[in-house]
Amino acid sequence: MNMEYTRNEAKRKLNHFIENKLISYSKLRNFNYDNQNQLTTSFLSPYISHGILNETEIAIESLKKHSFLKCQKFIEEIFWRIYWRGWLELRPKLWSDYIVTLKKIQNEYKDNDKYIEALQGKTNIECFNDWVNELKEKNYLHNHVRMWFASIWIFTLNLPWQLGAAFFMKYLYDGDSASNTLSWRWVAGIQTIGKHYLAKEWNIKKFTNAKYANIKINETALPIQKDRNYSIISRKFTNPNILENKKLLIFENNLSFEFSDHFNEKFKKVFIVKNNNRKIELSKKVIDLKNNLIEDQINRLSKKSIICDLIDIKEINKINENVYALYPYIGENIDSIKSNDMNQIEFLYRKIDQYSWQFCNKGFFNFKNNIPNIIQKFC
Numbered sequence: 455m456n457m458e459y460t461r462n463e464a465k466r467k468l469n470h471f472i473e474n475k476l477i478s479y480s481k482l483r484n485f486n487y488d489n490q491n492q493l494t495t496s497f498l499s500p501y502i503s504h505g506i507l508n509e510t511e512i513a514i515e516s517l518k519k520h521s522f523l524k525c526q527k528f529i530e531e532i533f534w535r536i537y538w539r540g541w542l543e544l545r546p547k548l549w550s551d552y553i554v555t556l557k558k559i560q561n562e563y564k565d566n567d568k569y570i571e572a573l574q575g576k577t578n579i580e581c582f583n584d585w586v587n588e589l590k591e592k593n594y595l596h597n598h599v600r601m602w603f604a605s606i607w608i609f610t611l612n613l614p615w616q617l618g619a620a621f622f623m624k625y626l627y628d629g630d631s632a633s634n635t636l637s638w639r640w641v642a643g644i645q646t647i648g649k650h651y652l653a654k655e656w657n658i659k660k661f662t663n664a665k666y667a668n669i670k671i672n673e674t675a676l677p678i679q680k681d682r683n684y685s686i687i688s689r690k691f692t693n694p695n696i697l698e699n700k701k702l703l704i705f706e707n708n709l710s711f712e713f714s715d716h717f718n719e720k721f722k723k724v725f726i727v728k729n730n731n732r733k734i735e736l737s738k739k740v741i742d743l744k745n746n747l748i749e750d751q752i753n754r755l756s757k758k759s760i761i762c763d764l765i766d767i768k769e770i771n772k773i774n775e776n777v778y779a780l781y782p783y784i785g786e787n788i789d790s791i792k793s794n795d796m797n798q799i800e801f802l803y804r805k806i807d808q809y810s811w812q813f814c815n816k817g818f819f820n821f822k823n824n825i826p827n828i829i830q831k832f833c
Contacts, residue, residue, distance in 0.1 A: 459746035461710060461754060464501040468512060471496040472519050480527040485661050486596040495596060496528075499628035502535060504747050505708040509533055510806055513833045522826070529829070530822055531597075536807065537821045538632040540814030542784050543691070545684040549784050552635055553733055556616045563617060572611055573621065581658060581666040582606050593627040593739055598661055604641040605653035609675035615642040623734045627743050630707075631785030643677025646817065650677040686815055691803045696778065703727050703770065703779035703799065704762075705787045706744045709751040712758060714780065715805050721778070724760055726752060729767040732786045770796050778802050806832050 475496065482494040501507045509532050516525045542549060563569045571577050575586030585603050589595050595603065600622070607618040619638040623629040636645055643650025655669045702721040704711055706729070711717060726748050730741065752762045767790045770777075781801040782788060791799060809831060813824045 459743060460750045461501075461506050464498065464506045467496070467501075468498060468507060468515060471498070472516055476516060476520060476528055477524060483527070483531070484598050485663070486599050487663050487665075497594070498532075500594070500743070502532070503628040503630045503633075504706055504744070505710050506747060506750075508710065508713065508804075508806075509536055510832050511713065513829055517829075517833060522829070530825060533810075533821075533825055533828070534818070535630065535633055536810050537814055537818055538630075538636050539783050540807065540811035540821075541636060542632040543689065543811060544686045544814060546687070546784050548684045549631065549635065550789075551682075552616060552619075553789070556620055557733070559614050559616050560620070563614070568611060569613055569617065572607065572613060577611065579606060579610065579669065579671065581662070581669060582611075589622075589625045590737075593625055593737075593743070595626070600637070601641060601651055602653040602658055604638055605651055606671055608642050608678065609650075609652060610672040615639065615678065620734050623736070625737050625740065627740060629736075629740065632783065644680040647680060648677055650675075691781075691808050691811060693802055693808075694778075694800045696802070698722075701725065701773060701775065701777040702802075703765075703777055704751070705729070705780065705782035706748060707782055707787075708780040709747050711751065711780070712754060712760075716778075716780065716802050724755065724762045725765045725770075725773075725777075726762050727765055727767050727770065727779075727787070729787055729790060731766075731768060731790060733789070734786065767791075768794065770794070770799075773798070776800065781807075 475494075479494070479496075485494050487494070498507060498512070502509070502512070512532050513525070513529050516529065522529075568577075572582075572586070575583040575590075577583055582603065585595060585599055588599075604615070604618055607613050608615050615638045619635050622634050622638070623631075626634070639645035640649075641651040652673055652675060653671055654673050655667070655671065658669060659667045696716070696719045698720040699722040701723045702716075703725050705727045708714065709726075711724070728745075728748065730736075736744075748764070752764070755762050767787065770791075771794055776798045777800070779799045779801055781803050806828065810821075810824075810828050813821045813828075
């Protein structure tokens with residue numbers, strides 16, 4: 455997947471997609487043809503997951519050119535990220551349990567032959583092996599491929615979903631704690647109780663234009679048994695009264711500060727936070743992507759006379775005063791903040807999240823029904 459790591463390139467890709475591909479997105483989005491994904495997908499997800507583009511901006515630009523009915527499926531897919539994040543924010547224990555369980559399972563499977571073969575793309579399933587190599591080489595997989603991949607990993611190779619989710623996070627340019635973790639749970643059948651996703655040979659054959667046929671995979675497996683329920687906890691996503699001349703932290707998933715809800719506030723100093731101290735290993739290419747996107751944000755802000763300092767997340771405690779931070783969402787950054795007792799941080803939430811997350815207490819259908827209301831309010 456060839457990418458230039460700048461907001462200018464993200465905007466160019468967005469405009470090109472809206473002008474040339476959006477109108478056929480609903481019809482073609484499930485197809486994964488060799489070297490033709492440009493015909494069916496936007497390739498915007500790495501920019502969205504890092505906040506280079508935001509969902510509101512994408513919806514606004516799309517609706518300038520097309521009616522809501524023509525944009526609806528695309529906007530719904532973009533807004534899945536808001537839903538997954540909101541769902542996890544209301545059930546944060548799920549993430550912490552996942553991290554603990556993952557470490558245990560990684561130790562149990564470190565010498566497992568089937569697991570090692572899957573990681574190396576050396577199974578007896580050709581399509582799966584190809585997708586492993588594509589993921590490592592391009593750091594991207596079509597969404598339909600991700601579903602097939604996860605289904606084969608869980609139900610045919612009989613490997614724990616937690617390991618598959620970590621494998622995706624290691625290599626995906628658009629890796630997102632909520633979207634990735636909860637999507638793997640959905641395929642396994644523990645996100646929506648009793649409803650799992652089983653890859654089918656006919657489906658893979660159809661949507662790869664018969665590139666893969668006669669695949670031997672488990673098409674009759676039952677959902678994974680759920681180990682516990684996660685109840686919604688009461689949380690208030692309220693912004694503090696912002697005082698002038700306080701410092702601001704920006705993490706790698708909010709890298710378009712100049713287009714944020716809080717850009718016009720007067721901050722004493724801005725820090726871009728770098729976090730390489732992670733419990734889920736990231737590949738060098740993913741780390742390089744994040745560093746490039748951070749550099750682009752610093753360059754863009756410098757042109758607006760906003761000087762940013764780069765700071766390691768472990769050094770935040772050395773800032774001997776209370777600071778604000780654009781909320782980085784549940785995941786590795788929040789984990790680092792909590793583990794280092796960084797109690798001097800007050801979070802600033804996006805307005806669209808504050809409003810939308812009230813609709814994340816149930817399944818996506820309830821959230822989807824409220825997307826027109828969200829668009830009307832913010833677009």
